[in-house]
Amino acid sequence: MNKPIHTVRCIQQQVITEARLFLRSGEAVLLTFFVPMLGMALFVYLSREGMLGNIYGLLFRGLGGDTDFLVRYSPITFMMLGMIVYCIIAAGFEGLVPKVVRERSSGLTKQLGGTPMRAWVYLLAKALNAFVLVVIEVALIFAVGLISSEFSLKGNWLDLGFLLLVGTLTVAGLGYCLGNLTKSHDAAIVAVHAIYIPMLLLSGAFVPIEVLPNALRVIARCLPLTHFVSPFRSVMVEGLSLVANATNLSLLLLWMVGSWVVALRTFRWT
Template sequence: MNKVISLAKVEGKLAIRSIDGILFGIGMPLGVLLLTTMIAGSKQAGDASYTFLDSSFSSLLVVGICATAFMGIPLTICDYRDKKILKHFFVTPASPGHLIATQVLVAMITAVTSATVVALVSVVFLGYRMQGNWGLLIASYFLVMIAMYSLGLLIASLCKNIKIANLVCSLVYFPMLFLSGAVIPFELFPSGLQKVANVLPLTQGVQLLKSVSLNQPVGNPQFVLVLLVVITIVGFGLAAKLFRWE
């Protein structure tokens, strides 16, 4: 545990110096929340019984997860592999587990900070009142988080270098961000696009958080729970097995 904490302190300082994580992980969801509220916050979200603010609150919680899972973790690990930093770690007491745990811990802090800012602004300044249970929402949030992080680590383990990782992460990140309902209300999508977007695991995660926050089923919450657990087990298992130092 001490090794993970020591590594996390160093990685945390490096993360703070990178403006990308703060801008896309924390600044963007807050900006989208304020913009959505000003334009259509109190309006009914399509044919749903809730408003766009109700929909955006739970959706924007996952933006920080998406940014850290599909851009932060895999790109950092692949960059370290390209620069032979991982090869240097190989001759130290640090194991793949230590490195993976460190990257996940730093990413979690960024994502939780993003979600906390969205929640505080929504409740304190925008008058948001959640109909569901906060404890259940937090538990669901962390389930979505570890499931997406397992996919990010799997990408990091499969990509041989930073060029391939950049391409793969872009192909995964942008569809997840814009089609899952994280920043663009899912209710605005045409029915055909909604069917396509439902294939994305982050879409299922967003629907789970909506189900909890709205205290009503959105999609199939039971199926989503099983799906996310399976993704977590398979993703972390394959990532650990396929991890390469160089």
């Protein structure tokens, strides 16, 4: 009975430690919250001026997409989704992989490996800290997005929070898998950008999958974040439940479980 309580307290303490380390870096705090806010402010301005709609209209027609799609989902919706996916990748992938590799290279994880802390506690604490950052960033994005008359939030907050948690844990698990295969901090940064940029562009967040060429559409449907974007968009904009998105949610959960299983099996303290 005491063991589960001790484990929870250990995770809680590690999350607090990670948060304190993050808050000590003024640059990290500023960039983490400033970039999404600046991006959303720009998109809201372009939307109010009518330029965002024109850009998306040209994009849809140029790629042969269904322009009726823009009737159901306004351009600002895609921009918001794009920024949310960016925040998840930035916190749970780009922010974690180089950090874990750096801590392993510096010998910090070797020291932690000599303590009673389990590997999954160490990794989960970092992922949960990333989730907290994502929640704050998404709240700020919604606050700015609601200024635009084209957007109204219809979804259930608990459903959106659950999707954010699963999405962040999935990306973190994939990041740990990559980090376990990377030996140096510099190599980790290169590998992260080589993966996250295509995943960000092809997941259906900024650009709808429906307007992509067939070959890219097949690739996009295989990406884990594609199965986050679709249910999050339908819950956020249409107010649908998680049950209505059972297929995508199931695939996202499979990605999450699979990535964490591989990450824990390949993790090493040194």
